[in-house]
Amino acid sequence: MTTEIHDPARHRGAPDWLWYAGVPVVGVVLYLLYGQLIPISEWVTALFPVARNSHTGEAIAFFVYDVPKVLLLLTGIVFVTGVLRSWFSPEKTRAILAGKRQIWGYPLASLLGVLTPFCSCSSVPLFIGFVSAGIPLGVTFSFLIAGPMVGPVGLGLLYGLVGWEIATIYLVFGFTIATVAGFILGRMGLERYLQDWVRELNAGPIGDLPQERLTLVDRLKMGLDQVREIVGKVWIWVLVGIGIGAAIHGYVPEAVMLRIMGGDAWWSVPAAVVVGVPMYTNAAGVIPIVEALLGKGAALGTTLAFMMSVIALSLPEMIILKQVLKLRLIAIFIAVVAAGILATGFLFNAIL
Amino acid sequence: MKTVKVYGPGCARCATTEQMVKDAAAKLGVEIEVEKVTDARSIAMAGVMSTPGISVDGKLVHAGGLPDAGKLEGWLRT
Numbered sequence: 001m002t003t004e005i006h007d008p009a010r011h012r013g014a015p016d017w018l019w020y021a022g023v024p025v026v027g028v029v030l031y032l033l034y035g036q037l038i039p040i041s042e043w044v045t046a047l048f049p050v051a052r053n054s055h056t057g058e059a060i061a062f063f064v065y066d067v068p069k070v071l072l073l074l075t076g077i078v079f080v081t082g083v084l085r086s087w088f089s090p091e092k093t094r095a096i097l098a099g100k101r102q103i104w105g106y107p108l109a110s111l112l113g114v115l116t117p118f119c120s121c122s123s124v125p126l127f128i129g130f131v132s133a134g135i136p137l138g139v140t141f142s143f144l145i146a147g148p149m150v151g152p153v154g155l156g157l158l159y160g161l162v163g164w165e166i167a168t169i170y171l172v173f174g175f176t177i178a179t180v181a182g183f184i185l186g187r188m189g190l191e192r193y194l195q196d197w198v199r200e201l202n203a204g205p206i207g208d209l210p211q212e213r214l215t216l217v218d219r220l221k222m223g224l225d226q227v228r229e230i231v232g233k234v235w236i237w238v239l240v241g242i243g244i245g246a247a248i249h250g251y252v253p254e255a256v257m258l259r260i261m262g263g264d265a266w267w268s269v270p271a272a273v274v275v276g277v278p279m280y281t282n283a284a285g286v287i288p289i290v291e292a293l294l295g296k297g298a299a300l301g302t303t304l305a306f307m308m309s310v311i312a313l314s315l316p317e318m319i320i321l322k323q324v325l326k327l328r329l330i331a332i333f334i335a336v337v338a339a340g341i342l343a344t345g346f347l348f349n350a351i352l
Numbered sequence: 353m354k355t356v357k358v359y360g361p362g363c364a365r366c367a368t369t370e371q372m373v374k375d376a377a378a379k380l381g382v383e384i385e386v387e388k389v390t391d392a393r394s395i396a397m398a399g400v401m402s403t404p405g406i407s408v409d410g411k412l413v414h415a416g417g418l419p420d421a422g423k424l425e426g427w428l429r430t
Contacts, residue, residue, distance in 0.1 A: 089416060090401040117416070122403040124361070128396035197393060225417070229365075323392050 019217045027076075034072050041065035059250025066242045066288050070157065071235065074284055075227055077156035082226030085117040086219040090126055092116075097143070098133045105139040106186070110178040113146030120148070120317050127324050131194070132201045138186015145337060146178035149312035153230075154283030161291040169348070170304065177308070177340035184336055193329035237285035245292035254297050261298035263352070268302045269345035273338055276309030286310045300352055305345030313337055354384045354428065359395045359405035365418055366390075369404040376424045384428065 014022070041064045050056045093116045097109055118126055123144065130140045150171060158167040191199065214222075248257075261268050279286075286307055293303050318330055325333070356373055360366025370388060377384045389395055398407065402416030406427070413427045 091415070094401065118402055119363070122361070122363075122401070122416075124392040125359075125395045125403060126401045128392070129399070129401035132396070201396070222417075 016215075016217050019220050023220055030072055030076065034069070037065060037069050037072075041068070055250045057250075059246040062249040062292070063242055063246040066161075066245065066291075067239065069160065070238050070242060070284065070288060071231070073157055073160045074153065074234070074238065075231055077153055078227050078230045079223040081152045082117075082223035083219050085115065085226075086214060086222045088112070088116045090116055090118055090129065093143075094130055094133050094135065097130070097135045097139060100139070103183075105136065106142045106179045106183045107175075109135075109139045109142040109182060110146035110150070110175055113143040113178065114150050114152070116143075116147070118147065120314075120320065123317065123320055124323050127321070128198060128201065131198065136186050137190060137194075138182045138184075140182075141185045141333065142178050142182025145181055145312060146175065148283075148314075148317075149178055149308060150174040151283055151311075154287065154307075154311060157284060157287040158290070161287055162294060166294075166300070166304075169300075170307075173304070173344045174308065174312075177312075177337065177344065181336045181340050185333065188332065190329050190332065193326040193332075195324050195326060198324050234282055234284050237281045238288070241281065241285035242288040245288035248289065248292040249295060252296055257293070257296040257298055261293060261302045263299035263301070263349045265302075266346075266349075268299070269305050269342055269349065272302050272306035272345065273309040273341055276306045277313045277334070277338070278315055279310045280314045280316055281310060283311050299349045301345040301348030301350070304348060305341050308341045308344065309338065312341070354382065354409055355387065356384050356428075357387045357389050357398070357407045359389045359398060359400045359407070359415075360403040361392060361395070362390050363403065366404040369406065369418060372419060372421065372424060373406065373428075376421065377428055380425060380428055382428050 041061065044064045045052065045057065045061045048057070048060050050060065052058075052061065093112045096112065097105060100108055127140060127144070130143070131137065155167055155171055158170055259265065261272070290303055290307050293306075294300065313334055318334070321330060321333075356377075358366060358370045358373060360369065366388075370386060373384070373386055389398070395403065395405070398405065399412055400415050404418070405415040406413050406419060406424075408427050414423075
């Protein structure tokens with residue numbers, strides 16, 4: 001046999017030098033384009049036969065500006081994240097967490113939840129893999145909450161669309177909720193509410209994968225694969241989200257927004273959570289809505305609560321987890337996370 | 353005759369992986385039997401935490417994401 005088969009870089013695609021040259025060049029071009037979005041979008045908006053300062057004109061301007069902006073940001077973030085995550089894997093994360101039984105397991109699990117690549121469709125095997133390796137239930141929950149809640153896509157878009165202050169607040173509180181909720185769930189002794197077959201599992205066989213040696217080009221390829229896969233999947237959610245955001249921006253009067261989502265309406269925080277949980281979209285779809293809400297004077301706490309409950313608590317994921325968790329445990333899980341979100345919402349409405 | 357198992361709960365990438373395995377085997381002229389494992393319990397028992405995963409003759413060779421076409425041929429050949 002030839003030795004060639006063990007060298008993945010030789011098999012398909014461009015030569016290495018093209019990757020080293022192409023990635024920075026494309027990056028710079030997209031960055032320059034990003035800087036020109038305001039004039040470009042104003043020019044496109046002017047093509048529509050409506051007055052720029054009418055409701056419709058405002059909505060169109062919002063849409064035309066936000067679509068390329070979000071898609072560019074999304075592409076950049078997903079690429080960088082895809083490359084960074086090539087250094088992490090669920091197997092490595094499990095090995096790290098399995099050795100940590102003390103209190104540090106919770107924040108560490110939250111951190112790894114952000115960095116480890118996993119899709120919600122494999123959260124069940126992942127859950128079992130963690131629990132059967134002796135990782136405490138609460139630590140596993142910290143991991144599972146942090147993953148979607150503090151994802152890089154959400155943070156990056158918040159930074160780009162709303163500003164670094166709010167992105168930082170979101171990061172700190174999302175991380176805190178994942179850590180504290182995991183800790184509380186761990187203290188409650190909920191092992192009896194796992195599905196019976198999960199409890200009976202002995203320490204599962206650790207997947208004994210040969211460690212693959214990856215070159216930098218392999219990692220860049222993984223980043224590009226992620227862009228294809230994720231942007232190819234979520235673009236429709238992005239358009240829907242920006243469409244809703246544009247409608248809010250153009251047509252909803254500020255007075256109405258202040259009455260419904262203003263800081264004085266205390267009930268708006270729980271209402272935002274109740275509305276947010278059954279809504280299922282990803283961070284890329286919800287943040288344009290958040291941008292429009294904040295722009296119209298919605299209170300920060302209420303808006304944060306809405307965003308967190310949309311992203312972190314999703315019905316489809318609960319249905320997947322039903323395979324390993326009894327209904328009682330799912331309800332407790334939702335209650336604890338929702339309590340953290342409510343607390344965050346009330347806190348920010350109170351201090352700002 | 354090799355037994356190849358593809359582990360995955362039925363996401364799009366799992367179906368793609370199964371097809372890639374079949375295509376690679378046909379290309380190499382290797383006779384294989386592909387079994388798809390979709391049950392979460394069996395996936396976990398095999399030690400697969402990120403899907404799709406692949407095992408050849410009982411040995412786990414891949415987990416998480418689409419396999420590299422070149423590596424896939426390597427696994428089927430040996």
